[in-house]
Amino acid sequence: MVTLSPTPTFLEGYWQDCFSLEKHLQEFLKLDAETITEKLQNCRYDLANLGNTDFDWEEAAAFYKDKVGEMYLFKLGTWHLESQDYIGGTLKLIADQAKGRVLDFGGGIGTHAIGAAMCPHVDEVIYCDINPINRGFVEHRTQQLGLSHKISFRSEIPWESSLEGYFDTVLCFDVLEHLPDPSHQLMQFHKMLSPQGKIIVNWYFFKGFENEHPIHLDDPETVDTFFRTLQTNFLEVFQPHLITARCYRKV
Template sequence: MGHRDFDWENASLFYSEKVGEIYLFELGAWHLTSQDYIGNTLRMVSDHARGKVLDFGGGIGTHTIAAALCPQVERVIYCDINPINQAFVRYRVEQLGLSDKVKIQSEISLENQFDTIICFDVLEHLPDPSQQLLTFHKLMRDEAKIILNWYFFKGENQEYPFHLDDPEKIELFLRTIQRHFLEVFHPYLITTRCYQKLILPN
């Protein structure tokens, strides 16, 4: 998918309308074949998630469910633009009796404030990931944390044509993280990172 029909100018349309049920099964299979990695990301959610949580680009909802099961979490907002993903996560949440704790949305108002933001395997799919970091920063309360990862690489043989790999955008992304977030140590040997919000002086 994406080799012929992906266009950065219409990325949102691609992920909301062209990504269908087959991709849902591919995500599920990837979670099953990457149990160690996924397990460690779930441990990170358990370690750091609290209060009101945003799972941005939540996919099949595994991390939304993990956050909702944490006693220190009050509410989880699952945000994904794909209606098939939304329907699948709604079903999973209902089956687990978590409907009162999880809200499913396709967009987030900047008036919201969160204690925790989760963003897995999303940033490399955005045309401007640095701007998304700045949006996250605005959505975070002063003591909030964000758990995220990224993979700015198209693959050795263009396996991931929908991944951003522009060197200038990657550099800007890393500089944005350094300026607005402070990394929080975790013991897991994975690419996922946890950051707390930096409050810059006026």
């Protein structure tokens, strides 16, 4: 029998209703509960179908910024609602390790940024996502949850020398497989981290058994380079949760 790790009291709201996710979707999109439920049920293949017809690696950023729209809200919402214990395990890992100034890179519907902001050792969270609808939705959630004083929003984090050592924790979930050069992004994170900083990250370099993830990177050479970059520049920090996310500190 698998024994789940204890839940910190400040995260208990996630197990009740995913931090009021469906309620926030209704408010933000001005839709009734029945319509929200229907869209959550029907969104499963919409993004995959869009990726099969419209995705171009040369225009990856524009695809997520301009074409995905509100579709990703429902795609991610369904995933989070149906995978509560798994996502919850990621939140527990964040609670274990996150501190100080936190960057949530490619923050999606905001679950991880919200969880991080609730952690007592976290001073501030910078949520970053290129999709303007995602940013607007998470800003709405932040206001409703009384976290506006702790979470700020950016469409991108361009590299600047002033950012060197700026963050104590970097979060990056389900993003690296959507980038044409994940190794480059990994090294940007390395520069942004403080000397004792940590990155909590996952990836899924796989298009699926039936191409159900057409917008995922799976080029063997690029993936090999990513793992060499990771193993050269980061040391893994053990975590006890049964999830794909991993925690690393700088070598």
